[in-house]
Amino acid sequence: MVFEKIFHLIDEDNSGEISIDELKKIISEFLSIDLPDTKIAEIFNNLDIDGSGEVDIEEFETTMNQLVENQFKAIDVDNSGNISPEELKNYEKSSRLDQDIVENCQNRVSYFLDEFLKVADKDGDGEISLDEFVDVIVDSPKIGLRLLFCLA
Secondary structure (H helix, E strand, O other): OOOOHHHHHHHHOOEEEEEEHHHHHHHHHHHHOEEEEEEEEHHHHOOOOOOOOOOOOHHHHHHHHHHHHHHHHOOOOOOOOOOOOOHHHHHHHOOOOOOOHHHHHHHHHHHHHHHHHHHHOOOOOOOOEHHHHHHHHHOHHHHHHHHHHOOO
8 A cells, every 4th residue: 555654644543544633633733734624624524435534544545546646637737647847836826726725835835846846856857757756745745745735
């Protein structure tokens, strides 16, 4: 499972399930993003596929795979299979960004983009492949998750 490390980071009580309180804590404390409870509930409900009120690892893995793939495709506007620095920066400025998140991430997004670009381009070709995109989210969860929540 690709996102197991992140799941266990969020599952603070090691119950095998993520609660909305654990998600809220990781967003506010670990990621330093101040989102309204309604936005956190929306994110949680997207993760909680079966509506049980808890997110198990399978739900988390499924949702994260979809989120990362959709996010990658949305940023890769030329459909090259790679994200250029220009595409990433243009996406930041696009109207697709959620206003609640933009307001709370405003001064951080450019910094996160620069950090993301530095760690993501492992092969040094100046672009980010889907594999590199996933790797930075898993290997550097603070940077990767901040970008996912700020750009989603």
